[in-house]
Amino acid sequence: MEGIVGxxxxxxxxxxxxxxxxxxxxxxxxxxxxxxxxEEKSVPSPDQDTITMSVEASKNALxxxxxxxxxxxxxxxxxxxxxxxxxxxxxxxxxxxxxxPEVHTADFEFACKxxxxxxxxxxxxxxxxxVTYGLGVGADTSQGAPGDALEYSAAAGxxxxxxxxxKVVAEVLDTYAYMxxxxxxxxxxxxxxxxxGGRFTGEPAYFKHVIGAxxxxxxxxxxxxxxxxxxxFHQPNGKFxxxxxxxxxFSRQQIEPGWLVNKLGNTYSGSSPLGLTATLDIAKPGxxxxxxxxGSGAGxxxxxxxxxxxxxxxxxxxxxxxxxxxxxxxxxEYGEYAKFREKIRKAD
Amino acid sequence: MSTPSRYWRExxxxxxxxxxxxxxxxxxxFPPRLICPECGSRDLxxxxxxxxxxxxxxxxxxxxxxxxxxxxxxxxxxxxxxDGVKLMGQIVDCDFEDLKLGKRVxxxxxxxxxxxxxxxxxxxxxxxxxx
Numbered sequence: 001m002e003g004i005v006g007x008x009x010x011x012x013x014x015x016x017x018x019x020x021x022x023x024x025x026x027x028x029x030x031x032x033x034x035x036x037x038x039e040e041k042s043v044p045s046p047d048q049d050t051i052t053m054s055v056e057a058s059k060n061a062l063x064x065x066x067x068x069x070x071x072x073x074x075x076x077x078x079x080x081x082x083x084x085x086x087x088x089x090x091x092x093x094x095x096x097x098x099x100x101p102e103v104h105t106a107d108f109e110f111a112c113k114x115x116x117x118x119x120x121x122x123x124x125x126x127x128x129x130x131v132t133y134g135l136g137v138g139a140d141t142s143q144g145a146p147g148d149a150l151e152y153s154a155a156a157g158x159x160x161x162x163x164x165x166x167k168v169v170a171e172v173l174d175t176y177a178y179m180x181x182x183x184x185x186x187x188x189x190x191x192x193x194x195x196x197g198g199r200f201t202g203e204p205a206y207f208k209h210v211i212g213a214x215x216x217x218x219x220x221x222x223x224x225x226x227x228x229x230x231x232x233f234h235q236p237n238g239k240f241x242x243x244x245x246x247x248x249x250f251s252r253q254q255i256e257p258g259w260l261v262n263k264l265g266n267t268y269s270g271s272s273p274l275g276l277t278a279t280l281d282i283a284k285p286g287x288x289x290x291x292x293x294x295g296s297g298a299g300x301x302x303x304x305x306x307x308x309x310x311x312x313x314x315x316x317x318x319x320x321x322x323x324x325x326x327x328x329x330x331x332x333e334y335g336e337y338a339k340f341r342e343k344i345r346k347a348d
Numbered sequence: 349m350s351t352p353s354r355y356w357r358e359x360x361x362x363x364x365x366x367x368x369x370x371x372x373x374x375x376x377x378f379p380p381r382l383i384c385p386e387c388g389s390r391d392l393x394x395x396x397x398x399x400x401x402x403x404x405x406x407x408x409x410x411x412x413x414x415x416x417x418x419x420x421x422x423x424x425x426x427x428x429x430x431d432g433v434k435l436m437g438q439i440v441d442c443d444f445e446d447l448k449l450g451k452r453v454x455x456x457x458x459x460x461x462x463x464x465x466x467x468x469x470x471x472x473x474x475x476x477x478x479x
Contacts (some may be wrong), residue, residue: 011355013441044457045440045441046418046419047419047440047458047460048461048473049457049459049469051469052456052459052471053469055457056456059457081467083459085467092471095359095363095364096364096457096471098364325479328441328477328479330443339418
């Protein structure tokens with residue numbers, strides 16, 4: 001059966017703590033930490049962006065897949081922070097991996113859901129027999145306006161998944177998508193920072209779609225919360241995934257292995273895909289995993305995966321996600337963070 | 349790397365570390381050569397350079413060229429790769445006090461610089477600590 005043959009993660013080393021951001025804006029750090037269940041977030045260096053992180057995450061996926069990159073027939077990068085407005089991220093990625101020129105490449109954009117969109121299409125091209133291997137990447141260097149609540153969570157990271165038919169480490173048993181037109185978060189052309197609908201991003205947006213997709217795929221597959229060893233939800237903050245899990249009947253133990261947001265922040269298109277890489281890092285053969293993404297605008301993609309015995313052979317061929325999260329960290333002061341994120345207006 | 353066409357010509361080396369080697373004397377060349385300068389052979393085959401190595405020399409750049417000014421101060425080093433090739437590049441994600449001769453490093457894909465506010469973005473290899 002078709003599924004994931006290799007997966008990889010990438011997280012920049014820079015971090016900034018909630019206290020460091022709150023102190024600049026006169027905000028109450030303890031209430032943000034408690035309210036959002038956030039401690040710190042990752043920050044890209046000036047020489048890192050969606051493309052560089054996609055390349056590193058994909059190289060890690062290739063190490064685990066053990067395939068020749070020339071056999072990858074589709075390369076999709078999902079992000080809301082593609083470095084170019086016009087010029088694909090996917091061509092740089094495909095070229096860096098050595099997958100060109102016989103490869104179909106596209107950039108996806110759907111707020112935080114773009115990563116699982118690429119995964120969905122790559123998987124289905126494999127299922128249709130059109131490509132031997134398909135690569136789907138979710139990556140972002142997400143933007144939060146200075147002083148806005150989003151600034152505490154908008155982070156950077158990437159996760160890559162190579163789909164194929166042979167040497168599968170996790171079979172994809174089913175997929176499902178749940179969408180409506182919901183204006184909870186947006187960024188207009190030429191605007192630097194996104195805007196959001198505050199509390200409107202909760203019930204009618206995140207929860208409606210995440211719960212709708214989770215219930216939909218479980219009904220379709222005839223499964224219940226108790227049939228899964230792990231569940232990974234999109235993680236815009238620390239609180240939402242646990243609340244969604246509670247509504248759906250999942251325990252904290254099913255959520256926590258893939259719950260990275262308290263130390264990572266919201267990596268947007270990389271968020272639930274990175275949670276899946278962390279879950280695969282600890283999963284055992286036979287385990288069932290439910291993945292539900294969320295993207296504002298709004299919609300959720302859902303995947304049911306069954307881990308195979310191959311997981312034990314490939315797990316340690318590339319860095320584990322929690323190693324990337326916890327090792328070689330460098331804490332930034334707000335000034336350095338503002339410089340790195342190009343929030344400072346300069347003369348030419 | 350100041351024009352799109354020059355940047356494009358260097359993509360196989362900057363992105364994929366493509367080199368070639370002489371089938372007769374086994375010498376490795378990065379960037380690739382048409383003729384082996386050691387034995388004069390034209391019989392060269394495509395290969396890649398190693399992705400890991402050790403620092404054999406380094407310096408800290410504090411007064412950089414204009415396109416690197418936002419990255420200063422930064423380290424530049426000569427790295428002896430595990431296949432013997434010596435390569436110069438930026439060493440990043442490494443605190444200067446941890447930078448030592450012999451330190452193990454590996455290649456990572458990074459943005460080298462951007463051409464002003466509206467020009468192309470130039471990507472390629474840099475070195476990071478191999479932990």
